[in-house]
Amino acid sequence: MLLTDARVVLTGATGGLGEALARKLAKGGAxxxxxxxxxxxxxxxxCSVNGPCSVLATDLTATDGVDRLAAAARHFGANVLVNNAGIGGFGLFEEQGWGEVERILTTNLAVPVRLTQALLPSLRTQPAAVVVNIGSAFGSIPFAGFAAYSAAKAGLRAFSQALRRELADTGVRVVHVAPRAIDTALNSLAVRQLNAELGNASDAPEEVAGVVLAAIEDGCAERVVGQPERLFAWLNGCAPALVDRGLRGKLATIKRHAGDRTIAAELIQS
Ligand SMILES: NC(=O)c1ccc[n+]([C@@H]2O[C@H](COP(=O)([O-])OP(=O)(O)OC[C@H]3O[C@@H](n4cnc5c(N)ncnc54)[C@H](OP(=O)(O)O)[C@@H]3O)[C@@H](O)[C@H]2O)c1
Known part of the structure; x- marks a missing residue:
């Protein structure tokens, strides 16, 4: 789709990746x-985006959040939905309360699924439409210390693939983009320190936004951002035991940084 033809609903617009996407999309004429x-x-x-732009403030996990956005999107005549809003989820699963786990699953999985369902009828009336789901490398390489987050992002990946196959005879394309770490506020200090110690690369939001724009324009359905993440995603699909073994060697480091996160949370509460 040409960006000049795109009428884009962008969730998580004020975040690191969202802001970079908003600026690039506007610059491209969307x-x-x-x-x-x-x-x-x-x-x-x-006010700072260069182009036609309206806003709706809503909590997508609130009872009426998705319905309010879907109504606004229909009125706007959206033909692109970018499910980008998300929250992080670093911590040992046993130490996360159910409230935190539920928030991670709801924000990162249930919200994009619900919003897509609410918007599909109007997207189908457009000559061409695109749903872009922003996943994560952890959706293909589920990672210790990110159990609920990995589950949500793996679910979003499976949802994207199943829906793409279901809509193959329509004008609605479903795109899934899986970034590795991005330099945004989503990552706590503990996560940034973990990534530095493990040597996990992190991309600038502008670079990832460029990949998302290319996917909207050229129709490429699946993008995993970065090497060696693409290789590990493939390896995890065909030989997960090898990835189990590789991550076993990193477990002590992951647990130490997850412990730092728990201490930081306790300090904030006290
Ligand atoms: N950063 C990374 O390392 C990384 C790596 C791979 C994938 N991703 C994915 O990339 C996407 C964007 O992440 P980011 O790094 O840009 O995160 P971010 O900077 O923390 O931004 C998150 C955005 O989501 C919005 N949001 C959060 N909860 C919401 C809710 N309940 N209702 C409505 N909006 C909500 C936030 O705005 P408000 O707080 O104002 O609502 C903000 O605009 C996410 O899906 C994330 O999982 C990120």
Whole structure:
């Protein structure tokens, strides 16, 4: 799809990747409906984006959040939905309360699935439409210390593939982009220190936004950002025991940084 024809609903617009996407999409000539929870940050972003742009502040995990956005998106005449809103989820699974696990699963999986379902009828009326789901390398390389987050992102990947196959005879394309770490506020200090110690590379949000724009334009359905992540995603698919063994060697480091996260949370509470 040409960006000049795109009418894009972008969730998580005020975040690191969201803001980079909003700026690049606007620069490419797309019309935007930006959404996130914080109205002041949304307004600031809308004022600084160069092009037609409207905003809706809503919590997508609230009872009426998805319905409010879907109604606004229909009115806007959206033909592209970018499911980008997400939250991080670093911590040992046994130490995460159910409330935290549920928030991770809801925000990263249930919300994009619900929003896609709510928007599909109107997307199908467009001559061409695209749903872009922002996953994660952890959706293909499930990682110790990220059990609920990996589960949500693996679910989003499977949802994207199944829906793409189901809509193959329609004008709606389903794209899944799986970035590795990105330099954004989603990653706590503990995660940034873990990535540095493990040698996990991190990309600038602008680079990842460029990959997402290319996927909207050229229709490539699956993108895993970065090497060696592409190789490990493939390896995990055909020989997961090898990846089990590789990650076993990193477990002590992951547990140490997860412990730092717990201590930091306790300090904030006290
Ligand atoms: N950063 C990474 O290392 C990384 C790696 C791979 C994949 N990803 C994925 O990339 C996407 C963007 O992440 P990011 O790094 O840009 O994160 P970020 O900077 O923390 O931004 C997250 C965005 O989501 C919005 N959001 C969070 N909870 C929401 C809710 N309940 N309702 C509505 N909006 C909500 C936030 O805005 P408000 O707080 O105002 O609502 C913000 O705009 C996510 O799907 C993430 O999983 C990130």
């Amino acid at each position: 019309s935007l409906l930006l959404t996130a929870r914080d109205p002041a940050r949304l307004e600031r972003l809308a």
